[in-house]
Amino acid sequence: MARPRIFRRISEEPEIRCFKPEREDIDSLKPIEITIDEFEAIRLRDYHDVQQKKSAEIMGISQSTFHRILTSARKKISKALIEGNTIMIVGGDYITDKKRYICNVCGFEWSSPKKEYDKCPDCKSENIDFSTEDEESPEEPSLLQRRSFGGHGMGVGxxxxxxxxxxxxxxxxxxxxxxxxxxxxxxxxxxxxxx
Structure with a gap:
């Protein structure tokens, strides 16, 4: 019996979900789909340069799972860039947390219910705040919201x-x-x- 899939923790959803090259014969090429968790892995590791161990902690998954997700995303992006395919960011099951950390120096946001942070994983600044979307206190555990692109998550669909x-x-x-x-x-x- 297969193990149940662990929901990936996503800190920030993509604002743009489709990237299309300028070419005449684009209709003949199949778009390459990147999942939200692949987008998050690229955002954490490559864009923010957060180390793999910390990135895996932020997403709530093991390092080996994070590595597989990151490798898959990089292969898809490189194929799209070389072959000129459209890149579409599609959903999947993931969760977000209403409570999150915000770095006052670089603006990086993340959440991690299993670990307390005293430094920003991105710029290593100690000038971080704890933020909530609701008016709940940081001591109270917030409920995780399961989101699925196309599902009935909060503001997602x-x-x-x-x-x-x-x-x-x-x-x-x-x-x-x-x-x-x-x-x-x-x-x-x-x-x-x-x-």
Whole structure:
């Protein structure tokens, strides 16, 4: 019997979920999908340069699982860059925590219910604060919110509109129809999800 999958802890959702290269024959290439946990691994390790051990702690997973997620994300991104594929950030099951740390020096945000931090994992500053989305005290344990892109999480779900990455044309999102299956009537480019 397989072990149940551990929900990955995500600190920050991507603001943009679709990256499309400028090329004529883009319709013939299959988009490459990167999951939210792969996005988070890239954000922590490559963008913020947080060491792998601390990144795994922040995401609430083992170092080996973090390494597998990071390797998968890097392979997908490199393939998309070399072959010119569209990159789409898609969901998956993950959790967020209402309580989080915020570094007052670099602005890095993270949460970790299993460990107390006295330094920022990004810039090593000791000037960090504990923040909550609600008005609860830091001593009270907050409830974890399970989020799933396309599910019923807090403020998360399918995009409200489909948007053309070329000309900016927007069309209302049709339930159960992926944006990439809709073609822009102005420039004939597949649409991407937008907010």
């Amino acid at each position: 399918p995009p409200k509109v489909c948007k053309c990455p070329n000309c900016g044309y927007e069309s209302p999102k049709i339930q159960a129809v992926p944006c990439k299956n809709t073609i822009c009537p102005k420039c004939e480019t597949p649409l991407c999800g937008g907010n």
